[in-house]
Amino acid sequence: MSSSTGCLAIIPARGGSKGLPDKNIRLLNHKPLIQYSIEAALKSTCITEVIVTTDSPRIAEVARDAGATVPFLRPEELSTDEAKSIDVLEHAVDFCEQQLKQYYPYIMLLQPTSPLRQVQDIEQAFATFLQYEADSLQSVTLSSSHPYLLRELQDEQLVPYLKHQDSHLRRQDLQDVYALNGAIYIMKRDLLCIDHSLVGARNYGYIMPEERSIDIDTDFDLKLAQFMLTTNDRSN
Structure with a gap:
């Protein structure tokens, strides 16, 4: 087996999708959705090989x-x-x-449903991963919904999601929290294949802006991404 010091990028693209049929190859700004992730990965200097894992011959051809x-x-x-x-x-x-x-000692998961992820995101995330000698890293974005502000219904009554919390905090006093945006996951090969985990003891985050963190799951998400791409084209 030949050795490599590089990073293998894996783009998973299953053929079936209940929420948005054929979403991985739906056209977004005249281009198949999966093509955005492939092109960003191919342009990234930190990635050695880009493979797509799919069960669909049609997706395989597009990829x-x-x-x-x-x-x-x-x-x-x-x-x-x-x-x-x-x-x-x-x-x-x-x-x-x-x-x-x-x-490949490093594995990167790139979801095809994150078309607004840029080359700079991939390269900066990988640089962060190496800088901190991380076991794993995930891309995140600032959450617009703080857990403190969440409520749930119990017998039709609205109660705090977080129990035993201070009910008098001001919004500006709340600490920032981040949500996984699904765009980038990086891990050591041995963490994945030996420990069978995506998250290691030394786990880090890479912060992406909200406008590049759209995850395509519905037709509305697709329309929002189309709007963002069209807006960016007009401003360039």
Whole structure:
């Protein structure tokens, strides 16, 4: 097996999607959704190889046309609604090592549903990962909903989501909290394949702005991303 000091970027793109059919290849500003992630990964100097794991021959064709490697079609048991991302990643890494004889010490998961993620996000996130000698890193964005402000209904009564909290804090006194935006996940290969985890003891975050953190899950998300892309094109 040939050794590598590089990073393997894995883009998972299952064919089935209940919320937004064929969302991974839906056209966004005249381009298939998955192509945005492929192009950003290919332009990133920190990434050695870009592969797409999919069960769909149609997605595989679109991915290859965009420049990604699609070395296999994902097995059926990893293509269901219940399939876990970690199992999909482990399968892809194992295929690269066993079949392609390629070893990568760093693995990056890039969701195809984050089209506004930029090359600079990928490279800066990876630089942060290396700088802190992290086991893992996830991209986040400032949350617009603080847990302190959340409420739940119990017998039709509105009660605080956080129990035993101070009920008199001002909004400006609340500490910033961050939400995973799904755009970038980085981990050591051994954390994934030996510890079977995406989050290690030394876990760090990379903050992305809200306007680049749209995660496409609904038709509304797609329209919002279209608006952002169109707006950016007009301002350039």
